[in-house]
Amino acid sequence: MNHLLCGLAANPALPVHLTSRLLDLALEAGARADAATGPEPSRDFPDELICGLADRSDLGRAQVRALAAHDEATAVRLAYGGTLTAADIDPAVRPFAAVALLDERRGLPEWAFLLSASPDPFVRRKLACCPALPPDAADALAADPDLEVVTELALWTTDPAVAARLARHPHAEVRSAAACNEAVPPAALAALITGDGLPPAASCLVCDTKDVPFVHDPYCPDVDCELRAGAACDGSHASTVHEIRQRALRNPATPPEAATSHADTPWMLLRWALAERSDLPQEVYALLARDPMPGVRGTVAENPAIGEELIRIFAAEATPPERRALAHHPRIPLDVLVTLARTTKTGPVLLPRIAAATAEELVELAGSAHASVRMLVAERRDLPDGVRDALAADPDAAVVKAIAPHPGLSEGQLRGMLARHGVPVHARVAANPDAPGALLAELARHEPPVRRALRAIAGHPNATSEALVPCLADRRARCEAAAHPALAVPVLLGLLDDADEELARAAAGNPSLPRSVMEDLVGRYPEPGVTRPVS
Template structure:
């Protein structure tokens, strides 16, 4: 019974009076089970029910406040959903919800000042990641005695002054965190890479707990060990310094000249991070293009910053995996793209160069003698009508399969695809937003069933009840079919009693469920003698 109520709580068509009744019953049950122990949500149906109710967008202010009073975690959920306001809570009673509102920039500035000295370090840790903190609150968190709080602030502060100060923090773990942060001034990031002008760190997570020199066993048997794989310290905090440099290389605010100084670094991870940057001199990319590590070369090949000379050299010389990465280059010359399409499998994806192609270029590519080139064009969903129609009539099944979901295709064109190419295109035809219900029904009746077709039909707005009934036989499609508003009422009502609770819950969430049935489910729940939710 309880899983059906969860479905009702998520049902967008649940009338307001029934929403209120269901909410009252859920909070009544919660008062019987949760309040005496003050426990956190347990993940059972009652908690799911309250969570689904909290996600609704049609709650009154009184209902929002009642849910917020139920439990701290429910209040947090309401804050992130957007229905909880600053006027609905007392931050001293619901500090996590207050932090959530601050995180959403809907809390009061004075809350941050008060919470920055809250006794529970978890609250301060959550607060440290909030944007737009008042300077005095950020200063208090930067001086927090709990290292985790300072590290979290270093990761997320949007204050340039605070970030610059934390880049010089004596603990290497704080510097590692701040190296991610794009608010750090470029000069400070450069110093994190080169060490110039930066006082050495005095501690790290390794020497905090181990006598140095120490190298962490990659197969450490201690289940409570918190050290990262590869952690090592001989007094220089070596592993953390390496991680600081890697993260600074991945930070777009780091000056390119400081980043390029690590082009010959012995660490593959540093060279890989460098290869992904988009602001380096071409000679650095050329050097990295001959790196002994394939991943580094692939990162260079896909990098939109590499010039045409290097692009052509890679297309001619690179291994298959690097050419596949090169195919994703957004400014690939068309002649290179055509060559790559004929020799390299890129998969059924819209390549950036195809997405940026002009109408004239699309016509040229769609007229290629090579099906692999035409297939790339067919992945676009905004093709000129003439290009789209030509590809829809293509003799190659792979091309037709790629273009089949394109909007604007007529029923005649879609049926022609199915007639010419059979099951090879059924799933992509079923994914077409304009596919009519009659065609979807025919595709659903195919024997043997095509599972991917059923999964597309189950969430298609034009699906008929007959097609949806066929979808109920597929394990992955059945819940979408049960929640589809076109499902016939007798079938829908039968699913409410299904032994599969997930399927029955999806049926209860169906907006076509009669209001009288919704009311009856709630009434049966509320009647004396009916089993109530238990912890």
């Protein structure tokens, strides 16, 4: 029964009075679990039920407050879910929920300074992640004795003055966090890369706990060791300094002239970080395009900032993985993309250049003699009717698979695809938003079952009960089918007693479940505070 009540808690059609009843049951069960002595009782049922109720959008203020009063985790869930307000909690009692509201910019500003003095370092760490903290709270957190608090503030603060100060912090770990933060002023980010005008860091996580020189064993036997792989320090905090440079190079706020100083660095991770930037001179990209590491070259190939000249060089000389990356470039010339498509598998995705193609270009590509090129066009979902219809009649099954989910196709066109190409296009036809219920039912009854088609049908808004019943036999489709509002009530009721609790729970959450059945399921539990009679 517990799993059915958890399913009901998520049912959008649950009447208001039953929501209240489930809330009373959940809070009572939670209180019993909290008060139990002896072996620790299972909290799975009350916790799952409370989570399901907390996610509802139709809760009243009193219900929200009752849930928030139950425990901190539920209050935080309500805060991020948008139903908890600042008036519903006391930050001294529910500090994490107060932090969550501040994180959502719905808390009271004065809470920030109050919570910055919390004796719980975990509260202060969460607070340091919040955007737009008042200056007094940010200053308090910047001076916090807990290094993790200061590190989180360095990573997330949106105040440039605070960010700049933390970029010069004596601990290298704080500087490393600041190197990721786009609020750090460009000059300070440049200093993190070059070291110019920046005093050396005084410590790092390695020399905080180990005698230097020290290099962390990649096969460290200490299960409690928290040092990162490759951590090393000889007094210069080498591994953290390297990490600082890598992060600063990836930071788009870092001036490009500071970044280019590392174009010929021997460190592969620094070159890789540089290859991701979109503001470098073309000669730097050309240098990186000749990098000995495939990952660096592949990143350059898909970088939207590289020019046509480099794109054409890549297309002529690149390896297959680099050609795949190049195909995803948003400004690749169409003639280059067409050439790549003949020899490079890009997968069933809409490429950026195809998404930006003009109507005239689409017509030209759709008329290509190469099926691989027509497939690229078929992945668009806003094609002109003429182009769409021509691709729907394509003799190549791969092209038809790509176009089958396109909206606007008629039932006749979809049936024509099935008649010509059979099982290979079943799943994609089933995913068409305009596929009628009768066609979906035919696809669902196919023997042997086409599993991917069943999974598409299970969530299809046009699916009928006849189409959904075969989906219940598929392990991955059955729960979605059980929750589908078109499922016939007799079938739905049978699922409530299924041995698969996950399936039964999905059925209990179906909005088509009769109200009388909901009443009966909740009624099997005694009223809160009432003891069950002993039989």
